[in-house]
Amino acid sequence: WYGRLGLGLGWLGDFDGYDLASLALLSHGPATFLVSVFYGIRWLTAGAYLGVEVVSTALPFLLLRHLSGARSAEQQTPNREIVTDRFIQVLTSLQAGLVYSVVLFLAGRTFLSDVFVLHFEGIPTVRPAVEPAGIFLGREGLATGFLGLLMGVAARRFIFAPVVTAPEGTVEDGENERFDPASASLGETVKWNLWGWRSKTKVSIKRTAAAVAFTAVGTFLDTALGIRGVDGFGAGVYAGVWGLAVVMTGVMLTYVGSI
Template identity: 45%
Template sequence: MATTQPTDVTATDAGLESKNGVDLSNAVVERSASALAQRRSKLPSIIQFPLVAILSFSVSSLGYSFINEFSRGELATVMRTWSTQREVGIMTAWRLIELALGWFANFDSVDLAALNLLSHGPLFYLLSAFYNIDPKIALGGLAVDVTASFVPFLLLRPLSGAHKGSSSVPNREIINDRSISILSILLASFIYAVVLVLSYNFYLRQAFVLHFEGIYTIEPAQSALVVLATLILASGIAARGFIFTPLATTGRTEQDEKVAQFDPVEAGLGETLWWNVWGYTSQTKVGIVRTLLLAIVTGVNTYLQSALTINGVEPAGAARYASAWMLAALLAGLGLGFVGEV
């Protein structure tokens, strides 16, 4: 009677390696990640996002409790307590919107951590540079916000192929090239630095005088240079991960062929309008959507955090401060999008 021989996983992988030239370690890692994703998918989809929200709020609450204890309430000296249900509702709803955008747009933990670093960083730079908050406390607060978004997504959603450097993603050699990575990070960091310096010299200084009641100084504190340098470099890294990497690893699709074959002579009015408005390649669309999302989330979060959590900040001042970071995000996205499509 014939017996079925058990499959030797190692031998199979070795055969694949010799036949296809695929590194055995990469195959094992990708298979493990796939198995982990399958285990995570056993959770009912209806409870996954609520669980993400609960985990995020829990990590944030725990982190800020530790910071307040460690700093003896230093943040409380300049940050006000929400006094009305309306303010509590606005900030809670906005945090849920941030998480929902990431979850339903199918972002992974790296995407959301990058988005949160870029959109929450302006508040903590403001506190350290102009409100005399210890830079370590400011960086700690930013770390809590980033961790509160990173951990829940890491636990409930696997990394995308682009961020894992999977062999199946297009243009893998581009995102793994060290020189391209360094240059893209430096480009985004340079754009952020230039925009912030010019914004401060042209209109932010006046905004601080007119609309930031109780501000300690309108000149950035020397101690905050560490926060600024760290934040600018981190912004470059985060912008690369959020915009450049997904854009560069987007391959051609059937829609791209339709765009390339579009004939304005034979097309109808509706088709022509669509082509003029949204007739871009899939790669370009990824860059546009992510850049606009980054700018909007950065602008709204910076405005709300400045106007509703810091004592004496008027809405007009919060809007001006948010506009500088929003412009930096837009220009950084444009720059990285241009490089990613070359």
């Protein structure tokens, strides 16, 4: 049911196939990382599961819905040269992947290993989370680095590109600039204080919130329902770590896009 709900929300949110592919990767990637690094599942097996989820989610939208302005070939798309620049694509993807890696490392070095021991009954090992730089060494390191890069690419596609190509100087931006608190009503003042951001910032907030929601819910369900011995608290904490990584990535990508 979660997959069907995600497709419905994606359609109502006017997401295209690349958006849904990114969200599928962000929501199912954490479980893939967990089973491959801590449960000993072969990386190819876990990766095949992730690939099936991404393709099955994105394919209907790729066939039935046009691309968004951030990925279309239309010359009038704002800042199109920034989105299509290969160097910027690589740099922002690496930056996003680095944020994910740092958040995972800090979580592992502080509290995540304890959560695994107490709330992931039957987990084969917590060594990668306990040892210094454990998730970055050996086979686990390859899995962490590759998945971190994929998550970075997905976050860049879903957040950075739409923010950069969002139009500036819109009618709504003009109304916000002309806002006069002296003559505005209480409701208008509250609305302006809560949502009186620039159009680009609003796009960033909406996209980051959507990515956090898909990541947290997808990770929680994959972990709590898909892995034996994991209780609700443990799944919630693990999902929260990845949700925090999305928030930090969204902030970083928004800052880079505003430069």
